[in-house]
Amino acid sequence: MIKKFGAVALAAAIALQCVPAMANGIMVEANGARAHGRWGGELGLGYTLSAGGFSLRPIVGAFIxxxxxxxxxxxxxxxxxxxxxxxxxxxxxxxxxxxxxxxxAYGKIEATYSIPLVAEIGGGARFSSDKVRPYGTVAVPLAPKISVKGNAGPKYYALGLKVGF
Incomplete structure (x- = not known):
């Protein structure tokens, strides 16, 4: 599992180096989640890359x-x-x-489209314990850099806050 997590982190680091002009910045997520057949909390750190309303966001974190x-x-x-x-x-x-x-530990990658002042919608994949779980995601803004975010997919659900910096 550590090898796969390391590979995801390396790919995210390379992606961040290749497209600095599109970078929006660091984001943090805090979610209540159901994953691995258990309820718990997710704490994650990601980096948002945006162009023309579209965003790509690699995230790494911990499911507690x-x-x-x-x-x-x-x-x-x-x-x-x-x-x-x-x-x-x-x-x-x-x-x-x-x-x-x-x-x-988990790694995620999300691809979204933002509808200004309404919502950010898209999909992602969550990598953890040798499993990949696809999911849909919706984030509704509460303030300019704070959103309520929900993820839902097969055997994975999460609801919480996303904060950008």
């Missing part, structure tokens, strides 16, 4: 979700404290083991 490690749990003790325990043997464990947060 609740992992599968149910071995550790938080136990409320009679003295009012909460401690992390190992469910296999009942022993106390490091508190960090009870944090069941998991992270998966």
């Amino acid at each position: 979700y609740q992992g599968d490690n149910d071995r550790y749990y938080e136990d409320d003790l009679s003295n009012g404290q909460t401690r992390c325990r190992d469910s296999t043997n009942g022993q106390f464990a490091k508190d960090s083991l009870c944090d069941n947060t998991a992270v998966k």
Whole structure:
């Protein structure tokens, strides 16, 4: 997976070097998403390349979700404290083991068309865990550089904010 993610990042970097005259700038996305059969959050960083209302946007980011490690749990003790325990043997464990947060890297590429003051519409592809998921995307502006953005495709849904710089 790291090789594919590296290849996507390298391709995005080369694309950014080849067309500086079309560049609009950096963008950040923060989405609630359903991917990999789980709900979680996406935090991404991208670069927008635009010409004549059309945009191409490579994005890299992290999908943050609740992992599968149910071995550790938080136990409320009679003295009012909460401690992390190992469910296999009942022993106390490091508190960090009870944090069941998991992270998966992703890469996306989006091609869109902007209808000024109305919406940006288009499609994209999301690369993660050796899978490519196509999706449609719509972004509605809230302010000049801030949009509410939704993505939907097979086994992938996301809704959140896109902020440009």
